[in-house]
Amino acid sequence: KRIVLLPGDGVGQEVVQSAREVLDAIAEQFDHEFSYQACDIGGAAVDCSGTPFPAETEDACHQADAILLGAVGGPKWDQNPSHLRPEKGLLQLRKSLGLFANLRPIKGFSQLLHASPLKEEVVGGSDLLIVRELTGGLYFGTPSEISKDRESVVDTLAYQRMEIERIVEKAFQSARLRRKHLTSVDKANVLESSKLWREVVEEKKAEYPDVTVEHQLVDSAAMKLITNPTQFDVIVTENMFGDILSDEASVLTGSLGMLPSASVRTDGVGLYEPVHGSAPDIAGKGVANPIAMILSTAMMLRHSFQMDEEACAVEEAVQEVLNFGYHTADLHIKGGEQVNTKEMTRHVV
Amino acid sequence: KRIVLLPGDGVGQEVVQSAREVLDAIAEQFDHEFSYQACDIGGAAVDCSGTPFPAETEDACHQADAILLGAVGGPKWDQNPSHLRPEKGLLQLRKSLGLFANLRPIKGFSQLLHASPLKEEVVGGSDLLIVRELTGGLYFGTPSEISKDRESVVDTLAYQRMEIERIVEKAFQSARLRRKHLTSVDKANVLESSKLWREVVEEKKAEYPDVTVEHQLVDSAAMKLITNPTQFDVIVTENMFGDILSDEASVLTGSLGMLPSASVRTDGVGLYEPVHGSAPDIAGKGVANPIAMILSTAMMLRHSFQMDEEACAVEEAVQEVLNFGYHTADLHIKGGEQVNTKEMTRHVV
Ligand SMILES: CC(C)[C@H](C(=O)O)[C@@H](O)C(=O)O
Numbered sequence: 001k002r003i004v005l006l007p008g009d010g011v012g013q014e015v016v017q018s019a020r021e022v023l024d025a026i027a028e029q030f031d032h033e034f035s036y037q038a039c040d041i042g043g044a045a046v047d048c049s050g051t052p053f054p055a056e057t058e059d060a061c062h063q064a065d066a067i068l069l070g071a072v073g074g075p076k077w078d079q080n081p082s083h084l085r086p087e088k089g090l091l092q093l094r095k096s097l098g099l100f101a102n103l104r105p106i107k108g109f110s111q112l113l114h115a116s117p118l119k120e121e122v123v124g125g126s127d128l129l130i131v132r133e134l135t136g137g138l139y140f141g142t143p144s145e146i147s148k149d150r151e152s153v154v155d156t157l158a159y160q161r162m163e164i165e166r167i168v169e170k171a172f173q174s175a176r177l178r179r180k181h182l183t184s185v186d187k188a189n190v191l192e193s194s195k196l197w198r199e200v201v202e203e204k205k206a207e208y209p210d211v212t213v214e215h216q217l218v219d220s221a222a223m224k225l226i227t228n229p230t231q232f233d234v235i236v237t238e239n240m241f242g243d244i245l246s247d248e249a250s251v252l253t254g255s256l257g258m259l260p261s262a263s264v265r266t267d268g269v270g271l272y273e274p275v276h277g278s279a280p281d282i283a284g285k286g287v288a289n290p291i292a293m294i295l296s297t298a299m300m301l302r303h304s305f306q307m308d309e310e311a312c313a314v315e316e317a318v319q320e321v322l323n324f325g326y327h328t329a330d331l332h333i334k335g336g337e338q339v340n341t342k343e344m345t346r347h348v349v
Numbered sequence: 350k351r352i353v354l355l356p357g358d359g360v361g362q363e364v365v366q367s368a369r370e371v372l373d374a375i376a377e378q379f380d381h382e383f384s385y386q387a388c389d390i391g392g393a394a395v396d397c398s399g400t401p402f403p404a405e406t407e408d409a410c411h412q413a414d415a416i417l418l419g420a421v422g423g424p425k426w427d428q429n430p431s432h433l434r435p436e437k438g439l440l441q442l443r444k445s446l447g448l449f450a451n452l453r454p455i456k457g458f459s460q461l462l463h464a465s466p467l468k469e470e471v472v473g474g475s476d477l478l479i480v481r482e483l484t485g486g487l488y489f490g491t492p493s494e495i496s497k498d499r500e501s502v503v504d505t506l507a508y509q510r511m512e513i514e515r516i517v518e519k520a521f522q523s524a525r526l527r528r529k530h531l532t533s534v535d536k537a538n539v540l541e542s543s544k545l546w547r548e549v550v551e552e553k554k555a556e557y558p559d560v561t562v563e564h565q566l567v568d569s570a571a572m573k574l575i576t577n578p579t580q581f582d583v584i585v586t587e588n589m590f591g592d593i594l595s596d597e598a599s600v601l602t603g604s605l606g607m608l609p610s611a612s613v614r615t616d617g618v619g620l621y622e623p624v625h626g627s628a629p630d631i632a633g634k635g636v637a638n639p640i641a642m643i644l645s646t647a648m649m650l651r652h653s654f655q656m657d658e659e660a661c662a663v664e665e666a667v668q669e670v671l672n673f674g675y676h677t678a679d680l681h682i683k684g685g686e687q688v689n690t691k692e693m694t695r696h697v698v
């Protein structure tokens with residue numbers, strides 16, 4: 001299996017190193033062979049090659065079976081023009097590889113629930129998956145431009161029916177592997193794109209009679225994620241709605257530093273990255289929490305390599321390490337022991 | 350002062366009646382004269398006149414100094430085609446009157462904080478105002494259509510610089526009357542419209558040197574509203590971002606049934622409505638909570654009629670009634686007494 005490593009910026013470097021060590025352990029124990037190729041992306045790539053998504057990186061990613069990304073961005077590049085911003089590299093990577101489905105599982109660890117801003121009786125037991133459309137919608141439609149005189153501006157939310165169909169299918173399939181409940185989120189009382197979205201969901205549901213389907217307006221979903229997060233199993237939604245809702249959902253369980261994500265397409269090729277950012281304030285200090293990256297790696301094993309047993313082994317190792325009370329500086333476990341990135345990685349290995 | 354009453358659907362009828370009784374008390378005590386004209390809107394208007402926003406309603410609103418709206422919508426009209434949906438009436442009303450600034454203050458009542466899904470130490474003390482652009486952006490741009498063959502769809506997020514300027518000015522002015530901190534929310538790392546938005550905010554801030562300004566990405570703001578709501582004073586943002594964030598924020602303090610809103614333009618004409626919906630399940634039972642509507646009426650007194658003292662009198666009356674422990678069935682106050690809509694209104698009066 002060819003894996004491209006894109007450490008990117010900030011703590012990305014450190015956590016991708018952790019992922020690699022965990023993969024080496026899996027390779028040894030399960031007798032697999034993983035080959036690694038590291039490439040630049042984001043701010044690091046801007047600094048070295050003058051672009052956030054160099055051609056060599058793009059080529060390598062197109063050859064890969066899967067990609068592990070650390071994080072992109074940092075204050076150093078915040079004032080750059082858009083084509084030289086680290087985020088642009090990530091957007092181009094998703095688009096270039098056609099990674100249309102962003103999967104964001106959100107599940108609390110009982111040891112960490114105390115860190116949730118929500119009351120335990122509200123958030124306890126919540127376990128949801130947000131399926132966000134990732135290569136269409138408002139973030140990619142054209143025209144998207146400011147007029148020459150800077151007096152007006154336009155962005156475009158556009159979809160082909162096929163783009164909606166494939167993400168909705170992915171969501172139904174994901175629901176089937178879980179608690180079989182799908183919430184489709186839109187703004188069908190205002191947006192035409194949401195009406196087509198809802199039409200596609202209604203059409204597809206005939207093929208998944210075992211999955212119950214519900215439609216929710218995005219404003220209402222933003223409320224219910226907080227007041228009643230346990231009502232959700234799988235949520236499917238447009239790119240920008242998904243961006244907002246998945247970040248909102250990511251803070252509910254108090255485990256932000258632990259959350260993985262996958263961006264995949266139908267043939268199984270995927271990009272795996274932690275939900276947290278590049279954390280420039282602690283970068284290079286060896287104290288970053290590698291668990292979100294490690295759990296992203298488990299998602300890679302499962303989704304891109306069909307190595308379900310291996311994925312479970314990684315996830316169980318993480319759970320056990322938490323059971324022992326080990327945690328990095330961003331977290332607290334009562335009666336636990338604080339460790340650094342390397343130690344945490346070693347414990348999981 | 351000419352006030353148009355638009356009870357609309359569901360509990361709208363009951364709560365607008367409460368607002369009127371409170372206004373009558375204010376008129377008497379402060380020696381004002383208010384004239385009322387009731388008109389149909391929403392589902393009620395669809396049923397009577399075949400349109401959610403009849404011409405007579407539009408005419409009356411154009412003559413009014415201010416408008417009080419109860420709520421629109423209900424399952425009865427949910428399957429209607431878009432032009433016959435209750436919400437359409439509300440959108441047309443906002444657009445027809447040019448009510449470009451939606452003001453949503455969110456402040457907890459200490460008696461009700463226990464009902465918040467958030468921990469008291471997280472949400473306690475939060476007091477924010479969301480200023481949402483209401484007549485432009487993604488909800489009004491054209492094209493907004495599904496193709497004839499239903500294979501593709503487009504919505505448009507468009508702004509004129511002037512539209513951004515006036516809402517940003519409104520937000521700066523609002524911040525000046527509060528804690529003088531403005532958070533502008535956008536997605537400037539992806540959207541061109543957000544870049545122009547940020548440019549306008551940066552330009553305008555020179556005119557308000559007493560107000561501190563911060564930019565936040567919408568995904569990040571969706572997180573911080575939950576993890577650290579007290580960091581916000583005034584938030585200003587695009588129509589659809591504002592729709593999502595203001596509903597998200599509305600559940601933080603456990604006082605959803607208490608939250609008012611105003612939709613205004615520069616000359617002071619405004620539309621005032623509770624944040625909660627038409628609550629068809631309890632409509633007609635006389636148990637709806639009228640406080641959000643009553644506090645919306647206080648906003649009307651302040652913003653449209655410059656009757657600050659009168660507005661404060663209403664707000665203080667509400668606070669006192671809560672202090673006495675009176676609450677409607679949607680709420681609970683420890684050691685308090687449950688009352689119905691009429692009784693609650695009488696207590697406030
Ligand atoms: C960096 C940014 C462009 C990106 C997005 O909005 O897609 C990020 O917020 C994410 O959610 O992965």
Ligand SMILES: CC(C)[C@H](C(=O)O)[C@@H](O)C(=O)O
Pocket residue numbers: 189190219436439440592
């Ligand atoms: C009813 C709907 C069109 C409306 C909106 O999104 O503007 C509502 O959600 C609101 O926030 O006032």
